[in-house]
Amino acid sequence: MWGPVVLYGILIFSLSSASDLPDLPEALTDKVGHLLLYCGFGFLLARALVGGLGQKVPLWVPPLVVLLSVAYGLSDEVHQLFVPNRQFDLLDLAADAAGSALGAGALWAWGIIARPGDALR
Numbered sequence: 001m002w003g004p005v006v007l008y009g010i011l012i013f014s015l016s017s018a019s020d021l022p023d024l025p026e027a028l029t030d031k032v033g034h035l036l037l038y039c040g041f042g043f044l045l046a047r048a049l050v051g052g053l054g055q056k057v058p059l060w061v062p063p064l065v066v067l068l069s070v071a072y073g074l075s076d077e078v079h080q081l082f083v084p085n086r087q088f089d090l091l092d093l094a095a096d097a098a099g100s101a102l103g104a105g106a107l108w109a110w111g112i113i114a115r116p117g118d119a120l121r
Helices: 003-017 030-050 061-080 090-114 116-120
Strands: none
Touching: 003 030, 003 061, 030 061, 030 090, 061 090
């Protein structure tokens, strides 16, 4: 369960190690890019914490996912201080937090859909 989280973390680290990133499509801002990237990270992290897809996601999991994702995002922003042409940006960190919350929330919703009787417990 943790392999995809580790690989995704390596992807994020690799992207933040690049001095010059390719231009994003016009409709995709840097903040939306962070949100989408960390949405995937939050989803995978929540999935690993609960033991797979279709499992009930306890209410403590999404806040933990956001906390862990923000910690990783903070380390990523600090890492960018040492990469030419990159900088620390608190708004990027906020987008990371929002994205990870969306990803964890999506897995929570998936768990309810996959196990509808558990939504009432």
